[in-house]
Amino acid sequence: MSPRARLLLALFVGLLVGLSLSVASRVAAERSPGSAVAAAPAAAGVALPWKDARLLAEVMQRVRDNYVDPVEYHQLMQNAIRGMVEALDDHSTFLTPDEFDDMKVSTSGTYAGIGVEVVAGNGGVSVVRRMAGSPAERAGILNGDIIVRIDDIAVDPADLDSAIARMRGPEGSAIRLAVRRDGSSSLLEFQVERAHVQLRSVAAELLTPDIGYLRITSFTDTTATELEQAVATLEHVRARKLDGFIIDLRNDPGGVLDAAVQVADDFLDHGTIVSAQGRAADAQFRIEAKPGDITNGARLVVLVNGGSASASEILAAALHDNHRATLIGRRTYGKGSVQTIMPLADGQALKITTSRYFTPAGISINGVGILPDTVLEGPEQPPAEMDTANNATLAQRDPQVSMALQALSTHAGLVAGRVSAAAAR
Numbered sequence: 001m002s003p004r005a006r007l008l009l010a011l012f013v014g015l016l017v018g019l020s021l022s023v024a025s026r027v028a029a030e031r032s033p034g035s036a037v038a039a040a041p042a043a044a045g046v047a048l049p050w051k052d053a054r055l056l057a058e059v060m061q062r063v064r065d066n067y068v069d070p071v072e073y074h075q076l077m078q079n080a081i082r083g084m085v086e087a088l089d090d091h092s093t094f095l096t097p098d099e100f101d102d103m104k105v106s107t108s109g110t111y112a113g114i115g116v117e118v119v120a121g122n123g124g125v126s127v128v129r130r131m132a133g134s135p136a137e138r139a140g141i142l143n144g145d146i147i148v149r150i151d152d153i154a155v156d157p158a159d160l161d162s163a164i165a166r167m168r169g170p171e172g173s174a175i176r177l178a179v180r181r182d183g184s185s186s187l188l189e190f191q192v193e194r195a196h197v198q199l200r201s202v203a204a205e206l207l208t209p210d211i212g213y214l215r216i217t218s219f220t221d222t223t224a225t226e227l228e229q230a231v232a233t234l235e236h237v238r239a240r241k242l243d244g245f246i247i248d249l250r251n252d253p254g255g256v257l258d259a260a261v262q263v264a265d266d267f268l269d270h271g272t273i274v275s276a277q278g279r280a281a282d283a284q285f286r287i288e289a290k291p292g293d294i295t296n297g298a299r300l301v302v303l304v305n306g307g308s309a310s311a312s313e314i315l316a317a318a319l320h321d322n323h324r325a326t327l328i329g330r331r332t333y334g335k336g337s338v339q340t341i342m343p344l345a346d347g348q349a350l351k352i353t354t355s356r357y358f359t360p361a362g363i364s365i366n367g368v369g370i371l372p373d374t375v376l377e378g379p380e381q382p383p384a385e386m387d388t389a390n391n392a393t394l395a396q397r398d399p400q401v402s403m404a405l406q407a408l409s410t411h412a413g414l415v416a417g418r419v420s421a422a423a424a425r
Helices: 003-030 036-046 050-066 073-086 097-108 135-139 160-167 223-238 257-267 311-321 399-409
Strands: 093-095 110-113 116-120 125-130 146-150 174-180 188-193 195-198 202-206 211-216 244-248 272-277 285-288 299-304 325-329 337-343 349-358 374-377 417-420
Touching: 050 073, 073 093, 093 097, 097 110, 097 160, 097 337, 097 349, 116 160, 125 135, 125 160, 135 188, 146 160, 202 223, 211 223, 211 399, 223 257, 244 399, 257 272, 257 311, 272 311, 299 311, 299 399, 311 325, 325 399, 374 399
Parallel strands: 211 244, 244 299, 299 325, 325 374, 374 417
Antiparallel strands: 093 349, 110 195, 116 125, 125 146, 146 174, 174 188, 202 211, 272 285, 272 349, 337 349
């Protein structure tokens, strides 16, 4: 090994050991002094194996000196940190400043942009949902449009994140879009002024004069408020309390834990909502419902499937285990852990698993999921869109909504069983 490499190794190992001692003392200071849980992280930090630190430094040096393309120490260290965290489990990760900003947008439910949801498309990104009242709607963008250029720069469908980032920007700033639309022989040009966009996570409609429908697509900081407003609006239309509600959590990937807890509390008068166990003091908790049910005891059916995960599973389990709702659909995803976002220097952050949560019945669903009371089998069709140009009702277009409506209408919501998907049509 060259003298330069030896010097770099020595400096790097010294930095790692010094950093581990510094972090260990900080962790110990932040925990309560006589706690057995608090003592473990500090001891583990001091005991960082010198040989492992030396190996990491040596590998970084070998990669930097011999890899086919030049690579800087900063990038190697970033990769090492990401690999270390992501090797813990499927849900822990290291966030760059841009990734951290995106996460804050998804949980806050608000951002400055044009108000579209997009997926990778043919030669660009395809608009799957144009939000009502958004700058995109005012400019004339339609669902199904494919955005192929943003400010005269071609959109790479393989880099969806970059396209999304370019459509966001300061409120009041303008953006030029080139759009390919079915039925148009040439590209359409739009100039859109970015504005404050509120992500709507709750949609609602009346299925019958007595039964309302609530679809929750994700759990953000505004979800509970949106849901309470949706229930109030449906009941205002009828000028009285409704007899029942269908809560659709299909393909809801979850989101903010507190949002799921607030929504569960909206429907519960009492009982445990969720409990959790972790190593840190604030990772151990039990949350109980407060008195007050915004629906005054209306019957509930919850629709779930394999895409219902995390916070949506917390809500489904809370309502089910407290005998408040019947579950219809397919086994849920099975994500029974809680992640905590820990901001770091320079706008970066860690998202790491800090707790495993348990349903009110004391069950961990991690890797197992929740089995509904009525299990549907056979091919599954995606949930029907609520806004449609045809005259068919949502229950006519969505077999599972129809089945839930029948269960509520016949007071058969608490009957468990196994039903084929064909029978639900």
